[in-house]
Amino acid sequence: MASGATNIYLPEYATITAAKQMTETEMYFSFKLDSGKPLGHMPGQFAEVSLPGIGEAPISISSSPGSNGTFEMVIRKIGNVTNKIHTMKQGEKIGIRGPFGTTFPVETAMKGKDIVFICAGLGIVPLRSAIQYVMENRKNYGKVTILSGTRTPSQRLFIDELKKWAAIKDVTVLETVDIAEDGWTGNVGVITTLFSKVEIDPAKTIALIVGPPVMYKFAILELRKYNMKHQDIYVSLERHMKCGVGKCGHCQINNLYCCQDGPVFSYADIENIREAI
Numbered sequence: 003m004a005s006g007a008t009n010i011y012l013p014e015y016a017t018i019t020a021a022k023q024m025t026e027t028e029m030y031f032s033f034k035l036d037s038g039k040p041l042g043h044m045p046g047q048f049a050e051v052s053l054p055g056i057g058e059a060p061i062s063i064s065s066s067p068g069s070n071g072t073f074e075m076v077i078r079k080i081g082n083v084t085n086k087i088h089t090m091k092q093g094e095k096i097g098i099r100g101p102f103g104t105t106f107p108v109e110t111a112m113k114g115k116d117i118v119f120i121c122a123g124l125g126i127v128p129l130r131s132a133i134q135y136v137m138e139n140r141k142n143y144g145k146v147t148i149l150s151g152t153r154t155p156s157q158r159l160f161i162d163e164l165k166k167w168a169a170i171k172d173v174t175v176l177e178t179v180d181i182a183e184d185g186w187t188g189n190v191g192v193i194t195t196l197f198s199k200v201e202i203d204p205a206k207t208i209a210l211i212v213g214p215p216v217m218y219k220f221a222i223l224e225l226r227k228y229n230m231k232h233q234d235i236y237v238s239l240e241r242h243m244k245c246g247v248g249k250c251g252h253c254q255i256n257n258l259y260c261c262q263d264g265p266v267f268s269y270a271d272i273e274n275i276r277e278a279i
């Protein structure tokens with residue numbers, strides 16, 4: 003690994019500045035590049051996280067670019083790389099390549115618009131970067147609605163931040179869980195059940211959707227009931243990735259490379275690709 007790497011295949015060192023268990027399967031990490039430079043990402047992008055001798059995994063950047071030279075990730079324990087990262091502590095080092103991929107249009111299409119964030123499961127992880135960006139530049143955007151859904155209450159992520167955002171003027175946060183547990187008094191049902199409580203003006207709204215693949219079709223159907231234009235709906239797609247830079251073809255969806263043409267796509271650009279959603 004190199005410090006301040008310029009070769010796209012060469013990771014550079016980053017040090018864990020904070021590590022915290024969030025749920026049974028998810029851990030929060032904050033990192034700082036050893037070069038001292040900021041990562042230089044925009045909301046929606048990901049980085050390849052590597053551990054020498056184990057492997058590499060693409061992980062979304064969960065914090066906004068303005069986070070003091072650090073960047074944050076939430077990692078679900080699922081296999082070789084992610085299991086090992088879950089054992090790591092503050093001060094230990096990982097490799098980072100990136101940032102890679104397309105971004106949510108925070109500085110273009112979203113500016114001046116009402117924004118609806120639809121975050122299901124781990125979807126809140128990449129969307130949090132865009133939500134933080136919007137909150138830090140609040141005057142540049144209209145009304146904000148955040149719909150957040152998890153399978154159970156104990157899988158909820160960023161609970162304190164959801165509360166903090168809900169207290170901001172013209173921001174509405176609606177949560178739901180698929181299955182209630184003891185003590186849960188909120189909405190029960192899949193994320194689309196929240197749409198009956200939402201007002202959307204299709205002429206001035208941009209929607210961002212991230213979640214499990216099965217959810218996209220249904221969320222888009224709900225947005226279409228409001229006559230939202232397909233180019234105003236943005237999704238982030240997850241595919242198996244290796245290189246992250248458009249060379250290996252692992253992430254290909256038809257003629258698109260998810261790592262470079264995505265992961266963020268306007269629905270208008272992928273609606274005719276059967277394999278996309």
Ligand SMILES: Cc1cc2nc3c(=O)[nH]c(=O)nc-3n(C[C@H](O)[C@H](O)[C@H](O)COP(=O)(O)OP(=O)(O)OC[C@H]3O[C@@H](n4cnc5c(N)ncnc54)[C@H](O)[C@@H]3O)c2cc1C
Nearest residue numbers: 048059060061062076077078080081082083084240241242
């Ligand atoms: C753009 C992008 C952003 C991502 N962001 C996050 C994030 O913020 N947090 C997070 O926890 N995870 C995220 N992931 C998923 C993460 O990359 C995989 O879980 C990770 O690569 C697993 O690596 P591993 O070595 O731990 O598991 P492995 O040992 O490689 O695999 C374990 C199991 O997971 C499956 N698997 C591996 N990669 C994927 C994948 N991409 N999609 C579905 N199944 C997979 C394997 O087939 C295998 O069954 C993201 C993936 C992409 C493509």
Ligand code: FES
Nearest residue numbers: 244246250251261
């Ligand atoms: S991950 Fe290699 S081409 Fe996209």
